[in-house]
Structure formats: C-alpha cells, structure tokens
Amino acid sequence: xxxxxxxxxxxxADAAPALRGAALKIACSNCSLREFCLPAGLTxxxxxxxxxxxxxxxxxxxxxxxFCSNDPFHAxxxxxxxxxxxxxxxxxxxxxxxxxxxxxxxxxxxxIVNQVHYCDAVALEDAEVCVMPFDRVxxxxxxxxxxxxxxxxxxxxxxxxxxxxxxxxxxxxxxxxLAAFLLNLAQRLHARGFSRSEMxxxxxxxxxxxxxxxxxxxxSRTFSRFAEDGLIEVNQRKVRILYPEALRRxxxxxPDCL
Amino acid sequence: xxxxxxxxxxxxADAAPALRGAALKIACSNCSLREFCLPAGLTxxxxxxxxxxxxxxxxxxxxxxxFCSNDPFHAxxxxxxxxxxxxxxxxxxxxxxxxxxxxxxxxxxxxIVNQVHYCDAVALEDAEVCVMPFDRVxxxxxxxxxxxxxxxxxxxxxxxxxxxxxxxxxxxxxxxxLAAFLLNLAQRLHARGFSRSEMxxxxxxxxxxxxxxxxxxxxSRTFSRFAEDGLIEVNQRKVRILYPEALRRxxxxxPDCL
DNA sequence: CGCGGTGTTGAAAATTGTCAATAATTGTGG
DNA sequence: CCACAATTATTGACAATTTTCAACACCGCG
Numbered sequence: 001x002x003x004x005x006x007x008x009x010x011x012x013a014d015a016a017p018a019l020r021g022a023a024l025k026i027a028c029s030n031c032s033l034r035e036f037c038l039p040a041g042l043t044x045x046x047x048x049x050x051x052x053x054x055x056x057x058x059x060x061x062x063x064x065x066x067f068c069s070n071d072p073f074h075a076x077x078x079x080x081x082x083x084x085x086x087x088x089x090x091x092x093x094x095x096x097x098x099x100x101x102x103x104x105x106x107x108x109x110x111x112i113v114n115q116v117h118y119c120d121a122v123a124l125e126d127a128e129v130c131v132m133p134f135d136r137v138x139x140x141x142x143x144x145x146x147x148x149x150x151x152x153x154x155x156x157x158x159x160x161x162x163x164x165x166x167x168x169x170x171x172x173x174x175x176x177x178l179a180a181f182l183l184n185l186a187q188r189l190h191a192r193g194f195s196r197s198e199m200x201x202x203x204x205x206x207x208x209x210x211x212x213x214x215x216x217x218x219x220s221r222t223f224s225r226f227a228e229d230g231l232i233e234v235n236q237r238k239v240r241i242l243y244p245e246a247l248r249r250x251x252x253x254x255p256d257c258l
Numbered sequence: 259x260x261x262x263x264x265x266x267x268x269x270x271a272d273a274a275p276a277l278r279g280a281a282l283k284i285a286c287s288n289c290s291l292r293e294f295c296l297p298a299g300l301t302x303x304x305x306x307x308x309x310x311x312x313x314x315x316x317x318x319x320x321x322x323x324x325f326c327s328n329d330p331f332h333a334x335x336x337x338x339x340x341x342x343x344x345x346x347x348x349x350x351x352x353x354x355x356x357x358x359x360x361x362x363x364x365x366x367x368x369x370i371v372n373q374v375h376y377c378d379a380v381a382l383e384d385a386e387v388c389v390m391p392f393d394r395v396x397x398x399x400x401x402x403x404x405x406x407x408x409x410x411x412x413x414x415x416x417x418x419x420x421x422x423x424x425x426x427x428x429x430x431x432x433x434x435x436l437a438a439f440l441l442n443l444a445q446r447l448h449a450r451g452f453s454r455s456e457m458x459x460x461x462x463x464x465x466x467x468x469x470x471x472x473x474x475x476x477x478s479r480t481f482s483r484f485a486e487d488g489l490i491e492v493n494q495r496k497v498r499i500l501y502p503e504a505l506r507r508x509x510x511x512x513p514d515c516l
Numbered sequence: 517c518g519c520g521g522t523g524t525t526g527a528a529a530a531t532t533g534t535c536a537a538t539a540a541t542t543g544t545g546g
Numbered sequence: 547c548c549a550c551a552a553t554t555a556t557t558g559a560c561a562a563t564t565t566t567c568a569a570c571a572c573c574g575c576g
Contacts, residue, residue: 088421091510096425110421112414119421138407142400149396155413156370162420163346163368163377167354169427170471174532205555213428215533220556236541236555252349432564463523473565478524494523494573 027051028130036104036192037078037130039150046144053140054078054130060123066107068120073111075133079103082127083202086110086119087210097211099161100124100203102188106154108134124202169213172251177212178222179247182232186241197244201237285309286388294362294450295336295388297408304402311398312336312388318381324365326378331369333391337361340385341460344368344377345468355469357419358382358461360446364412366392382460427471430509435470436480437505440490444499455502459495 028038029047038050057080060066066077069089083102089095098119101107110118112134141148168177190196201208205216205223212219223239226232231247233240241247286296287305296308315338318324324335327347341360347353356377359365368376370392399406426435448454459466463474463481470477481497484490489505491498499505 088425090425090429094425094429096428098421098424109414110418113411113418118418138403138410142403142406145396145400148400152396152409152413153371155410155417156367158417159413159420160368160371160376162417162424163356165424166356166420166427167346167348169424170354170468171348171352204553210428216555217534217557218532221532224556462521474523475525475566476564479564482524 028054031080033078033080033104037106039146042144042146046146049140049144050147053132053136055133055136056131058129058131060084060127060129062123062125062127064123066121066123066127066129067111067117069117071111071117073108073115073117073134075108075131076137077107077121077129077131079105079107080128080130083124084121084127085124085203085207085211086121088119095210096213097203097207099165100185100207100211103192106158109155109158124207174212174214174218174222175225175250176253177214178208178219178226179250181208181212182239182241183244183247183251186244197241199239201239286312289338291336291338291362295364297404300402300404304404307398307402308405311390311394313391313394314389316387316389318342318385318387320381320383320385322381324379324381324385324387325369325375327375329369329375331366331373331375331392333366333389334395335365335379335387335389337363337365338386338388341382342379342385343382343461343465343469344379346377353468354471355461355465357423358443358465358469361450364416367413367416382465432470432472432476432480433483433508434511435472436466436477436484437508439466439470440497440499441502441505441509444502455499457497459497 028034028051031037042050058066058077060082066084067073079101081103083100084107085097086099086101086107087095087097101121107121107129108117137147137151141151168180172180185201186196186199189199203211205219208214209216209219214222223232223234226247227234229246231241231243233242286292286309289295300308316324316335318340324342325331337359339361341358342365343355344357344359344365345353345355359379365379365387366375395405395409399409426438430438443459444454444457447457461469463477466472467474467477472480481490481492484505485492487504489499489501491500
C-alpha cells in the first residue's frame with residue numbers, strides 16, 4: 001500500500017501554499033482518468049496549457065456538498081474519486097435526484113447560465129475532485145480548439161443524458177426503470193475497469209427511488225423480484241448482474257408484451 | 259407599421275437565390291428576437307461577425323421534421339416563427355416528448371456530442387428557423403468571447419431546464435405537472451409579447467401527455483378539473499388562465515396538503 | 517356533408533404509493 | 547471490542563392515482 005500513501009502525501013502537499021514543481025502538483029497529463037475528462041490527441045504544448053486548468057483539488061466528505069443550489073458558480077469539477085449525486089429541490093421541500101456521477105465525470109455545468117448553481121452535488125462517499133475555474137476553461141478554449149470542442153461535447157452529452165432520463169421517467173414502468181439504471185451504472189463502471197457484473201451501490205434505495213421517480217419500497221420490491229427471477233443477486237448494496245440480456249430485454253419490451 | 263412591412267419584404271427577399279447585400283440578407287442585428295438568440299451588449303464590429311453566423315433560413319411545414327434522430331449534425335437552429343416539439347424514441351417504438359420550443363429558442367444541441375442528432379425536432383405548425391452551422395459558431399466564439407459565453411449559457415440553460423423537467427416527471431402528480439406546464443408556457447409566451455393569460459396550444463393532448471409522462475385521458479381530465487374549479491377556461495386548444503396564483507399554489511403544495 | 521383526427525368522459529383494472537412492522541447493517545461511544 | 551442507537555432495507559396489506567378500454571362528441575377540412 002505504498003502508492004496510496006504517496007498519493008496522500010501529494011494531496012497534503014497540494015494544500016500547502018509553497019510547492020516545488022507545478023508539473024507534480026496536478027498533472028492531468030499523467031492522470032489515469034484523462035480519457036474521461038479531457039479531449040484526446042492533444043499536443044505537448046496543449047497539454048502544458050491544460051495542466052494549468054486545474055487549480056487545485058478538493059476533498060468532499062461523505063454526505064457533504066461540493067456545491068449547493070444558489071451557491072455562486074465559478075468552477076467545473078472533475079471527479080477523481082468517489083460517487084456523487086446531484087439533486088434539485090422544489091419550493092415545498094420535495095427533491096429529485098437528477099443523476100449519479102462517478103470518476104471522470106464533470107459536475108457544475110448547471111451553474112453557467114446564471115452564475116449560480118441550480119442543483120446540489122453531494123458526495124455519497126468520501127470523494128476528491130479537480131477544481132477547474134470556469135473562466136480559465138473559457139479562456140483556454142479560445143486558443144485550444146480541441147478543448148473548446150470538448151467543453152461543447154461534455155455539455156451536449158449531459159443534455160443527451162437528461163433526454164434519456166426523461167424517456168425513463170416519462171414512459172417506463174418500475175421494472176424497466178430499475179433495469180435501465182443497473183445496466184447504465186454497470187456499463188459506466190466497467191468502462192473504468194471495474195467488473196461488468198458486480199457492483200456495490202453507493203446510494204440508498206431512497207436515492208435510487210428519487211432518481212427513478214419511484215418510492216423506495218418499490219425499488220426494494222423490484223430488486224427482490226429481479227432476484228427471485230434469477231436476473232440478479234442482491235444483498236443490500238451489493239448487486240451482481242447474472243443475466244444482463246434479460247435486463248436488456250425488459251427495457252425493450254413494450255408494456256403489453258406478456 | 260412600416261417596420262413590419264419592411265420585415266416582410268426582407269423575408270421574401272431571403273427566399274430568392276440572388277441577393278444584393280449580405281447585410282440585408284439575414285440581419286440578426288435587426289431581428290426582434292435578438293434578445294432571445296444572441297448575447298447582449300455586442301459592439302458594432304462583433305455584430306458584423308454575428309450576422310455571418312446565420313447562413314440561411316429554413317421553412318419547416320407543420321408535421322415535418324427539422325432534423326431526426328441519427329441525422330448527421332452540422333448546425334444549431336434558432337426558431338424565428340412556429341412551435342416545435344423535440345422527442346426521443348425507445349427501441350420498442352415508445353416515444354417521449356422532451357420539450358416544446360418557441361420563437362427565439364435554440365434547437366440541435368443534442369447533436370454536438372456524437373455529431374449525430376439524438377432526438378427528432380418536429381414543427382407543430384408551419385415554422386421558420388435560422389440555420390447556424392456549428393463550426394461557424396465554434397470558430398466565431400473563439401474570437402468573440404460574448405458569443406462564447408452565450409453558447410455556454412444556452413447549453414447550460416437547457417441542462418437546467420431538463421433538470422426541472424426531471425423534477426416534474428419524478429415527483430409531481432398529474433395536477434402539478436399540468437399546472438407547471440401551463441405556467442411555464444404562458445410565461446415564455448408572455449416574454450415574447452403575447453397575452454399573459456390567453457393562449458392557443460399548438461400541441462395535442464397526446465403530445466402534452468407524452469411531455470408530462472401522462473396518458474392523454476389524464477391530461478384531458480385534469481384540464482376539465484381545472485376548468486370546473488374555475489382556475490382556467492378550456493375550449494379545445496384555447497386556454498385562458500383565470501387564477502395563475504391558484505395554479506402556482508398547486509405547484510407548491512406537498513401531496514398531503516388537503 | 518361526411519370523414520378522420522382530436523378531445524371528453526365513464527367504469528374497471530393495474531401499477532405504484534402509503535403505512536406499518538420487522539430485520540439487517542452501520543456508526544458511535546463506552 | 548462490544549453494545550446500543552440510528553439508519554437503511556425488506557415485506558405485507560391496503561389505498562389511491564393513473565391507466566386502460568370504450569363510447570361518444572366535436573372540429574376542421576376536403
């Protein structure tokens with residue numbers, strides 16, 4: 001376990017105002033999440049600029065917020081470690097989880113329009129993010145068109161993601177929603193090198209329910225039904241997908257297919 | 259009323275292939291929708307560049323698509339006249355209306371990520387849009403930072419809008435959904451100079467239902483209930499809001515307030 | 517004038533929500 | 547390290563909203 005210890009030292013060094021080498025400080029160029037956060041095919045010179053995008057890292061303890069609704073907006077955040085949820089609240093206190101974000105994904109784009117955040121971003125486990133002040137992002141994208149295009153793509157991807165959540169919320173039944181949730185999460189974890197079939201959920205049934213527009217009891221029951229039918233194994237937060245094709249089939253069945 | 263007549267002549271001139279002055283062709287600087295489509299506070303010189311953003315206009319007949327899912331992406335579209343719906347489809351044919359767009363609003367941002375459109379944009383009445391090839395938008399925003407910021411804002415605004423639709427779909431009951439729909443549409447129409455209370459819906463009950471995650475019968479019944487309660491007057495597509503405060507109150511009531 | 521698409525309304529069915537009780541797990545403090 | 551409290555998860559019974567199916571009315575257009 002020497003590597004984590006080194007990482008820890010690096011992090012605590014980050015916090016200190018005086019630093020030896022800027023390259024060591026925060027090196028996107030060496031980051032294993034590069035392919036998720038950054039555009040591909042940058043030149044050396046462009047990388048040098050990009051490395052200056054990230055002005056620091058920030059740790060967020062489980063349960064606390066990276067930012068909240070109405071907080072002033074000044075930066076985008078790239079998740080290094082940990083899982084977040086984003087949520088919006090109605091005036092009467094009801095809230096809606098709008099997404100779960102994992103390493104390599106970007107948080108904060110909701111703040112650009114009004115220079116104020118619209119949602120809360122809460123860590124579901126101890127997490128760390130890279131802070132990218134948005135004025136730097138904007139400035140650098142004026143000269144590095146690969147970065148410009150990347151910013152456009154990341155925002156467009158979020159629009160498309162939300163489109164598909166709207167499809168889920170607007171026209172799927174409980175089983176379909178949960179199947180879509182599990183397949184999507186497994187796919188994103190797998191892209192990051194985790195198991196294709198096993199996962200440990202970092203969110204509660206209530207949070208899953210909020211995201212899927214269901215009550216927590218319905219989520220729990222649907223998990224149980226999937227388990228009974230042999231599609232998955234569930235033990236609290238530990239989920240193993242046994243028959244991904246069956247889950248995919250649930251998604252594609254119109255409601256009147258018995 | 260000499261201005262409108264001039265505008266009309268301008269429009270018909272646009273249709274002709276041979277044009278005298280490019281400045282006359284498509285003049286964002288003179289467009290009454292400027293405040294919706296474009297950044298505020300541009301210099302003369304910047305306007306000159308912006309006017310070159312729009313390469314042409316395109317008419318879309320009622321019922322036909324401006325673009326469809328899987329169409330190659332190359333432009334954003336600013337709506338001049340008419341109302342559109344956007345919709346996404348599941349593999350089994352079910353579809354979900356993801357939004358209704360009116361004059362001054364921007365279509366096509368879903369296409370940026372994969373250079374292919376993710377949704378369909380269908381005109382609900384005869385419509386006309388300004389075509390803004392995206393590579394021009396990108397290039398010009400590298401030099402005109404007000405435009406760059408505007409593009410970021412428009413995309414962020416769409417992310418925020420979809421967030422609030424997720425809240426609607428995930429945690430509101432039928433009455434709340436319809437109230438939110440009516441208030442939102444009325445507000446957008448009013449910002450464009452239409453009546454605050456009277457409107458003619460361009461979409462069917464089915465389309466409203468799809469957008470709100472409800473069946474068309476539920477939409478119809480909820481309209482009738484609002485009318486019975488004196489909140490609105492409904493006659494087919496003609497709707498008049500009588501007590502906007504009551505509609506707003508419906509939105510803010512938690513479901514267990516009787 | 518009639519036809520097709522659209523809208524309204526009723527009755528019954530079904531999915532999901534609500535309430536409640538219990539079990540399992542996690543975190544905390546002694 | 548154990549025990550207790552608090553949070554989270556599961557399951558059942560019942561209620562409620564919404565969907566489904568069906569019949570009919572309305573409107574606009576050819």
